[in-house]
Amino acid sequence: MDPVSATRPSPPEPADAAPRGRRRGRRAGGADTRDALLAAARAEFAERGYEGATVRRIAEVAGVDAAMVNHWFGGKDALFTASLDLPLDPEALLALVLPGDPERLGERITAMFLQVWDGAGGGPLVAMIRSVATHPDAARMMREFVSRVILDRFVGAVAPDRPDERAALCATQILGLGMVRYVLRLEPLASAEHAEVVAAIAPTVQRYLTGPLD
């Protein structure tokens, strides 16, 4: 057995030893299917990545049926984002900031990140950066999250040419802003007003989104 799933409390081999609770119907109170799926998903996604992990395997590790993924999360995508345990809902934020003039999207993106991160005091961001810098598995999950959500559903809608390069470039500026303002706390950027930061940063994001890349 692989080392990751070996740490899981309930091994996924119920078939022969004991019939167990493979019955239909609502499970007796105490067995939390949703949490079991989340825990199994974190282990599987971390070990095998998004593509390598399978819904069936996750459900097997969790000891439930694969259909429970759809029932509780809506699909593999949603289970993946849920397993990241992000403090905010990226889908909602995307829907909030996407409509409007595409030539001012850089402003809205920069302002949104400032608002979100300032509101949380930068703590979750620092924790995320630390986790990503410490665990390669976390880095891969974050990378695949950015590719899947930010790229496919966001940059692609605005920048048809070279969308992945544009998405990565946007990530450099946004992540770098977070590093300097909340991790390094380098002045005067750490204490600057949102408007001033947006005025300086947003043109860069805008160029990465819709401008010339060289």
Added chain:
Amino acid sequence: MDPVSATRPSPPEPADAAPRGRRRGRRAGGADTRDALLAAARAEFAERGYEGATVRRIAEVAGVDAAMVNHWFGGKDALFTASLDLPLDPEALLALVLPGDPERLGERITAMFLQVWDGAGGGPLVAMIRSVATHPDAARMMREFVSRVILDRFVGAVAPDRPDERAALCATQILGLGMVRYVLRLEPLASAEHAEVVAAIAPTVQRYLTGPLD
């Protein structure tokens, strides 16, 4: 001078020491101890971060007494900064990249960071980011290091107006590039050629250096 093999500071000498030629005390084999401590410190800080690494453990790995850390570096903090400064000598790099057309300085800076970080495989950068995100003291040291070297001796010479803001903005783009390319390893930026990365990133750095900020 080779900027990569940094000029190492000499061991501390008594304040009333005569000019350079005079040697006090024993010297045999001292440099080996210092190098061993640096190598062990790099490994320990990279693996456990600033807080997790211990002076005793570093000295043990180096095969010397823990008091040698104080003797050669002055303490754990100084040893940490020394282990960070080791892969690149900022003074030499500054002298190497500063002369030339100021309007193409962004290109030279971006290319320099790419060359330095790629040469090291990104390892020291990842270790630095991890330590900075883990330990506030490490963030403070790095912040003061950036302020002192990058700001006072570099940006100030090129951008007289709002030099600290320009320095912080440059840091966002350079650090963000490092995060995406070496920590997150987000494609296509993680595998892109230097020329392509410079073409996309350098205009941003150039604007932060000499362009309008809003």
Added chain:
DNA sequence: GTCTATACAACGATAGAC
């Protein structure tokens, strides 16, 4: 009784073996 969490079967798509 209603509601719903659950298990099972099956579907279309896809990738690889032969």
Added chain:
DNA sequence: GTCTATCGTTGTATAGAC
């Protein structure tokens, strides 16, 4: 080409909580 295995997903019947 066909065959097979496996993927994500959907429909549906049912057992248990309410």
